[in-house]
Amino acid sequence: METEGQRFRQFRYEDAAGPRDVLRHLQELAGQWLRPDIHTKEQIVEILVQEQFQAFLPEELRARAQRCQPGVRITG
Known part of the structure; x- marks a missing residue:
């Protein structure tokens, strides 16, 4: 879980193709980190x-x- 949290915190705008891509990536990373399917x-x-x-x-x-x-x- 810690690694996923680090990925979420370290993600930068430059890593994405634009604002929508940033939002999509952040949502994906947050889901991997916080695991709303099990928490x-x-x-x-x-x-x-x-x-x-x-x-x-x-x-x-x-x-x-x-x-x-x-x-x-x-x-x-």
Whole structure:
């Protein structure tokens, strides 16, 4: 799941043929990352909130949070 999230975050406009292609790619990448076919809305919100929260943490706290909550993906 982390790799798919990285692909979503790293996608750039230059990688697409135009605005519609950008939107299509982002929707596809988001679906691969967040997996709405297997996750509930609540789980998707939790994935997004955890990622944003951990992005705010200093590096040493991210590592500590990962050890305390091994099920939580740390992205950055």
